[in-house]
Amino acid sequence: MSEQQKVNNQDDAMKDTVNPDIESNQEQPQAETNEVPIEETKETPNDTVSDKKSKRFKIRHANDKKALEEEKAKFAELNDKYLRLFSEFDNHRKRTAKEKLDLTATASENVIKDILPVLDDFERALQNMEKNGNEADLQGVTLIFNKLKDTLKKKGLEEIEAMDADFNTDEHEALTMIPAPEEDKKGKVLDVIQKGYKLNGKVIRFARVVVGN
Numbered sequence: 001m002s003e004q005q006k007v008n009n010q011d012d013a014m015k016d017t018v019n020p021d022i023e024s025n026q027e028q029p030q031a032e033t034n035e036v037p038i039e040e041t042k043e044t045p046n047d048t049v050s051d052k053k054s055k056r057f058k059i060r061h062a063n064d065k066k067a068l069e070e071e072k073a074k075f076a077e078l079n080d081k082y083l084r085l086f087s088e089f090d091n092h093r094k095r096t097a098k099e100k101l102d103l104t105a106t107a108s109e110n111v112i113k114d115i116l117p118v119l120d121d122f123e124r125a126l127q128n129m130e131k132n133g134n135e136a137d138l139q140g141v142t143l144i145f146n147k148l149k150d151t152l153k154k155k156g157l158e159e160i161e162a163m164d165a166d167f168n169t170d171e172h173e174a175l176t177m178i179p180a181p182e183e184d185k186k187g188k189v190l191d192v193i194q195k196g197y198k199l200n201g202k203v204i205r206f207a208r209v210v211v212g213n
Helices: 003-016 020-027 045-106 109-132 135-154
Strands: 157-159 172-178 189-194 197-199 202-205 207-212
Touching: 109 135, 109 197, 109 202, 135 157, 172 189
Parallel strands: 172 207
Antiparallel strands: 157 197, 189 207, 197 202
């Protein structure tokens, strides 16, 4: 066999040993797909930190606002309680002060009422002494009587002016009515049977009088 024939035989043997899978892959076309590539959005680290800070700020702001509203409600409630308590205390203070004043003014009322008949007796005794003409005894008893009247006056006792005054049912008690001697005496007190007295402005004994009619 010549050299040329050997070379040709080798070429034919190499062609027979070619990988059939490679030839099949070359002959099959690529399959078409309908998938669209998704574009991925990448968040930068700065954007993520900013969003987190914004969320935290909103949450903190909402919490602070809620806490402020709660504090306002508590303040309004406490202020209302304080005003009510202060008003009650002020009313109690005024009422107590008035009761003390009234008690002080009328504490000796019963005692002074019991002394009034003694004043009446003193006045009758003085009138009798004037009639008898005993000047020495009259001056001494008058001095004692005036001291007693001044002491009672300091305690708030005052005599009700009745003689020749208009009849007043708030201060006078009419025992009887007689014809008035003059026209302008009608409705007026013509005589005082028993003196009346006030204690710190309060009538403790009405003046017993005779009224003209």
